Amino acid sequence: MKKYLQVLKLFWITAIAAELEYRLNFFLAALSSLGNLIGSLFGLFLFYRTGYTFQDWSWEEALIILGVFTLLQGFSATFLAPNLNRIVNHVQQGTLDFVLLKPISSQFWLSYRTISPWGLPDLIFAGVLISYAGGRLGLSFDSYILAVLPLFFSLVSLYSLWFMLGATSIWFVKIYNVTEVLRGLLEAGRFPIVAYPTAYRFFFTFVVPVAFLTTVPAQVMLGRSQAVWSIGSGFLAVVLLFASRIFWRFALRFYTSASS
Numbered sequence: 001m002k003k004y005l006q007v008l009k010l011f012w013i014t015a016i017a018a019e020l021e022y023r024l025n026f027f028l029a030a031l032s033s034l035g036n037l038i039g040s041l042f043g044l045f046l047f048y049r050t051g052y053t054f055q056d057w058s059w060e061e062a063l064i065i066l067g068v069f070t071l072l073q074g075f076s077a078t079f080l081a082p083n084l085n086r087i088v089n090h091v092q093q094g095t096l097d098f099v100l101l102k103p104i105s106s107q108f109w110l111s112y113r114t115i116s117p118w119g120l121p122d123l124i125f126a127g128v129l130i131s132y133a134g135g136r137l138g139l140s141f142d143s144y145i146l147a148v149l150p151l152f153f154s155l156v157s158l159y160s161l162w163f164m165l166g167a168t169s170i171w172f173v174k175i176y177n178v179t180e181v182l183r184g185l186l187e188a189g190r191f192p193i194v195a196y197p198t199a200y201r202f203f204f205t206f207v208v209p210v211a212f213l214t215t216v217p218a219q220v221m222l223g224r225s226q227a228v229w230s231i232g233s234g235f236l237a238v239v240l241l242f243a244s245r246i247f248w249r250f251a252l253r254f255y256t257s258a259s260s
Helices: 002-022 024-048 059-084 087-093 096-101 106-112 117-137 141-167 176-190 198-207 210-221 227-252
Strands: none
Touching (some): 002 024, 002 117, 024 059, 059 106, 059 141, 059 210, 106 227, 117 141, 141 210, 176 198, 176 210, 210 227
16 A cells, blocks of 8 residues: 555656646636536526526525536546546557556556646635535535545546446547546536436436435535435445456456557
């Protein structure tokens, strides 16, 4: 574990140093994130402006959902997209051979090799939005602390899904469209799960677990979540994490080395 932490520190220091050579990109990323957030707020406002509310979800509570969704977006832009989208390039160019020869886990190397600070604005805006909505709702500090664990489970589940899609590049090589489909499905998480018809709720709960990614952490923060959903969120995260590891090992059996 100590060796991996040292490697991770070296990875991220060099990655941030390289990215900061283009500091204007951070300003542009912040503007882009702000524009996306304003668009999301406007879309949510269109539902609530006439007094309509999603079932049992007030305006401020819906903002908590949007804040959690924005946090997941920032996490994806900071950690997932810079790393996992490059799996395709490694397979195409044959450089995956060098990754597999390294004396550390190939999944670890591919998942944490770099970091992008351009997702930080989303993380900051998410914190501001959740704090504002929580303040309006009178949430205590304990409420935020209780939501940390389900939020962690959400991040683990999102990472696992993204990594398994990245691993399919060993068969299909170009999977950019597939990751965009996942990103599009996850857009449903910007609204409470009750906003969708019953069939869609089933799909976004048990097929693509959007409900576990955004709605469950928000419910825990609001003190409205049943224990079974919190336990289910943790169980899903553990299962998906192990599944990503098993699936990666399975995919490598079909990888043809560039030197063979």
